Amino acid sequence: DAKEKGRDNYQFFNASLNESMRVKMHLENGLRKAVHRQEFTLCYQPLIYLPTGRIIGTEALIRWEHPEFGNIPPSDFIPVAEDTGLIIPIGDWVIEEACRQNKVWQNEGHEKLSIAVNISVKQLEDPGFPDRIKKILASFDMDPSFLELEITEGMMQDFDSSIPNIKRLKDLGLKISIDDFGTGYSSLSYLKVLPIDTLKIDKSFLDDSLESFRGQALVKTIIDMGINLQFNVIAEGIEDRMQVEFLLSQGCLIGQGYFYSEPLSPTKCEEFFQKHLSPR
Ligand code: C2E
Ligand code: MG
Ligand code: MG
Ligand code: MG
Numbered sequence: 072d073a074k075e076k077g078r079d080n081y082q083f084f085n086a087s088l089n090e091s092m093r094v095k096m097h098l099e100n101g102l103r104k105a106v107h108r109q110e111f112t113l114c115y116q117p118l119i120y121l122p123t124g125r126i127i128g129t130e131a132l133i134r135w136e137h138p139e140f141g142n143i144p145p146s147d148f149i150p151v152a153e154d155t156g157l158i159i160p161i162g163d164w165v166i167e168e169a170c171r172q173n174k175v176w177q178n179e180g181h182e183k184l185s186i187a188v189n190i191s192v193k194q195l196e197d198p199g200f201p202d203r204i205k206k207i208l209a210s211f212d213m214d215p216s217f218l219e220l221e222i223t224e225g226m227m228q229d230f231d232s233s234i235p236n237i238k239r240l241k242d243l244g245l246k247i248s249i250d251d252f253g254t255g256y257s258s259l260s261y262l263k264v265l266p267i268d269t270l271k272i273d274k275s276f277l278d279d280s281l282e283s284f285r286g287q288a289l290v291k292t293i294i295d296m297g298i299n300l301q302f303n304v305i306a307e308g309i310e311d312r313m314q315v316e317f318l319l320s321q322g323c324l325i326g327q328g329y330f331y332s333e334p335l336s337p338t339k340c341e342e343f344f345q346k347h348l349s350p351r
Contacts, residue, residue, distance in 0.1 A: 098148060101137055102157050106164055110136055113168050114334035117343055118187070118305070118327050121319055126347045128185030130221070130327060131169040132334045133161075153191050162194045167207050170218060172337060174211040181344060187219040189250065192226045192233075201239045208243065215244035219269065222247065224255035234264060241266050248305070253293060262300060270297045274308020274328070281313055294321045 105111060115129035135143045152158040166188055173186035194200050208215050220240060227233050237247055248269030253276055272293055279286040297304035306318050309328030318326060332343055 115340045116334040117332045119331045130187040158191045158193050170211050185217045189221045195236050219246040221250040223250045230261040269303040271305045277308050291321050294323045
């Protein structure tokens with residue numbers, strides 16, 4: 072049927088350049104319609120307070136079920152959305168839906184549950200962005216301190232011009248984290264001036280953290296640096312118990328990863344709450 076054929080088409084991402092250009096144009100057209108057609112959903116990965124194993128929040132991650140191609144991962148379509156400017160309406164939808172869902176969960180008794188949302192630099196640079204977030208927060212009567220926006224370190228080219236934009240967001244009362252920290256090949260000096268709250272250690276550092284002396288030393292050093300700078304430090308990509316023990320021994324208190332849970336549908340997430348109830 073059409074869907075099966077679509078899955079075959081999707082394989083062309085790995086095929087010739089011409090084919091992948093064709094598929095990219097097809098994607099672009101699809102993206103334009105996807106917001107109205109409600110083809111996007113959000114899944115939520117639990118954020119865990121490592122000393123107790125309790126859930127303290129979630130990270131919203133977008134999913135796209137394309138009518139022909141099937142499930143397309145964000146790493147394939149977010150760059151296209153950024154190139155075309157479509158990331159603005161898509162990003163607005165993500166924040167609105169994530170805040171709506173988090174408020175529902177808060178109202179259901181998880182009062183302190185926080186929500187993290189990934190944003191692109193294009194959104195950060197959009198002058199109308201802070202005002203739209205303000206309206207979204209007000210429409211759900213949501214306490215801004217429960218919303219955290221994640222900006223990927225490597226995507227920020229010009230830190231000086233990012234500072235005023237980040238300040239405008241921080242003035243709303245929400246939190247900012249640097250995602251995939253340590254992969255951006257940038258100078259550390261920006262940590263002196265960027266008004267941020269949280270460092271998320273990129274999962275690639277955890278992959279081999281226990282296998283080599285340098286790998287361990289690097290994770291230790293990043294955690295220490297984050298603590299010394301009085302940032303929250305979050306580890307992403309935790310896949311086993313040994314990594315948890317190591318992180319705890321170094322003072323990293325918050326993490327997420329397949330060891331605790333993969334990203335979940337809202338229903339599955341509610342089941343997770345039942346098992347890992349109550350904050351902290
Ligand atoms: P990210 O923000 O660093 O999100 C973490 C990614 O790692 C997610 O992939 C998640 O499913 C995956 N992950 C979680 N735990 C583990 C683990 O234990 N091991 C491994 N190997 N991976 C794990 P996903 O959902 O495919 O998202 C990929 C990236 O796409 C995200 O990286 C984020 O930068 C971007 N993205 C996702 N949703 C959005 C969105 O709504 N807006 C924007 N602008 N970007 C998004
Ligand atoms: Mg993230
Ligand atoms: Mg991210
Ligand atoms: Mg990340």
